Amino acid sequence: MIRRLAIIGVGLIGGSLARALRAAGAVGEVVGSGRRAEHLQQAVDLGVIDRFSTDPAAAVTGADLIVVAVPLGAMGEVFRAIVPHLAADAVVTDVGSAKAAVVTALREALGEVPDWFVPGHPIAGTERSGVAASFAELFQGRRVILTPLAHTDPQAVARVRAMWQHAGAEVVEMGVELHDEVLAATSHLPHVLAFALVDSLARMHEHNEIFTYAAGGFRDFTRIASSDPVMWRDICLANRAALLDMIERFNRDLGEMTRAIEDGDGDALLEIFSRAKQARDEHVLRGEE
Secondary structure (H helix, E strand, O other): OEEEEEEEOOOHHHHHHHHHHHHOOOEEEEEEEOOOHHHHHHHHHOOOOOEEEOOHHHHHOOOOEEEEOOOHHHHHHHHHHHHHHOOOOOEEEEOOOOHHHHHHHHHHHHOOOOOOEEOEEEOOOOOOOOHHHOOOOOOOOOEEEEOOOOOOOHHHHHHHHHHHHHOOOEEEEOOHHHHHHHHHHHHHHHHHHHHHHHHHHHOOOOHHHHHHOOOHHHHHHHHHHHOOHHHHHHHHHHOHHHHHHHHHHHHHHHHHHHHHHHOOOHHHHHHHHHHHHHHHHHHHHHHHO
């Protein structure tokens, strides 16, 4: 049981976590914090949090577990604000999509990474944002990756693991570097491609007609281009090294496909398409069964 949970950044992820823990009876009081009081009041009105403060230091006072769910670019500022006001037994975790950047932000803010901090990342979300989009079932059957460092307190890891399990998630652990490589390939690159495609088409002279006739395939592929631009700007910059490696690899493969089309090489195209279909059917569709 979490006696008092403080959520810094009550949006889709933070709000859904609060809802899930309430539904599971795993939390007592939930305190929210953020920049805009009207958004936090909406969270109170929706029953997501019990009370709020726009001062993160006040929000974490007396909390035994703190979840930092702000954009990556704001992590350092939040850490500097809350650390002097943490309870002696408090555990802090985050939901950032690039773990090396979060660890670096904490180290730069404090001069070290304390053993009570457990880096985390739920592999869940939608293209919508804000607390009004939150729902208790968001994490059901989804993975949450924890990336504790060598000196992270095992009891702190256990408390964060239990929190996510109460929310319905499957919790796994991996190293910081591996996490960032995996997410660059499976999440960050797809978002970059979706944003790039929609932006490219939008800048075409005939873009209104193009979007009018967009079918299901286009909508499925570009759905994630409706995600929060500020959040994805921060993710791209925070995980730039791993993301650039994936973009370079993708560009090489796209170049091979381009040459096959230029050459009218149907056999090469069929090989690429068949290989891709087999991989997706085996690894993605099987995981959805």
